[in-house]
Amino acid sequence: xxxxxxxxxxxxxxxxxxxxxxxxxxxxxxxxxxxxxxxxxxxxxxxxxxxxxxxxxxxxxxxxxxxxxxxxxxxxxxxxxxxxxxxxxxxxxxxxxxxxxxxxxxxxxxxxxxx
Amino acid sequence: xxxxxxxxxxxxxxxxxxxxxxxxxxxxxxxxxxxxxxxxxxxxxxxxxxxxxxxxxxxxxxxxxxxxxxxxxxxxxxxxxxxxxxxxxxxxxxxxxxxxxxxxxxxx
Numbered sequence: 001x002x003x004x005x006x007x008x009x010x011x012x013x014x015x016x017x018x019x020x021x022x023x024x025x026x027x028x029x030x031x032x033x034x035x036x037x038x039x040x041x042x043x044x045x046x047x048x049x050x051x052x053x054x055x056x057x058x059x060x061x062x063x064x065x066x067x068x069x070x071x072x073x074x075x076x077x078x079x080x081x082x083x084x085x086x087x088x089x090x091x092x093x094x095x096x097x098x099x100x101x102x103x104x105x106x107x108x109x110x111x112x113x114x115x
Numbered sequence: 116x117x118x119x120x121x122x123x124x125x126x127x128x129x130x131x132x133x134x135x136x137x138x139x140x141x142x143x144x145x146x147x148x149x150x151x152x153x154x155x156x157x158x159x160x161x162x163x164x165x166x167x168x169x170x171x172x173x174x175x176x177x178x179x180x181x182x183x184x185x186x187x188x189x190x191x192x193x194x195x196x197x198x199x200x201x202x203x204x205x206x207x208x209x210x211x212x213x214x215x216x217x218x219x220x221x222x223x
Contacts, residue, residue, distance in 0.1 A: 042213035106158040
């Protein structure tokens with residue numbers, strides 16, 4: 001079982017809604033990530049937090065807003081999404097630094113459908 | 116040229132077969148390499164790291180060829196449960212790239 005926990009597992013939201021995806025890890029990892037994955041495609045990096053600071057933003061639209069309240073938690077706030085934003089959103093963490101070569105552990109993902 | 120390239124497959128093999136996947140990368144400064152496995156509608160899970168000296172874990176063998184810039188994964192005596200998508204992951208210079216994944220189906 002994964003040690004990265006994501007909630008909710010499934011979310012359906014309208015284009016005017018505001019919702020949040022949550023991620024938690026208790027492995028003491030200092031880097032946390034959000035990825036977006038569409039069907040039959042590899043995960044695409046969205047954001048990286050390293051030591052609770054945003055270190056990478058892969059030109060993600062502002063309707064996605066990450067937040068890292070502490071070293072164990074990572075949120076992704078969603079507002080005014082489009083149907084094409086429907087995807088699997090994966091949270092991940094690694095021990096130290098961002099993309100320093102450490103193994104990345106994924107949560108089970110949140111399936112998002114925008115209607 | 117894509118930074119990390121994999122043959123998407125699908126590879127359809129009978130049980131017991133040996134199957135090999137390759138993954139090429141373009142950044143010669145890449146430092147760490149991994150194979151992940153992803154089942155349908157599930158998250159990617161680490162299968163194995165890839166070391167310069169090559170490494171083996173049961174039926175799985177991973178190898179790295181820095182000169183030719185590719186990594187490989189060999190699965191021996193394939194099982195039905197090996198059916199999945201195999202993603203190669205390449206780290207380097209604060210950057211990480213996924214390959215598009217290779218779909219494997221093992222049939223009875």
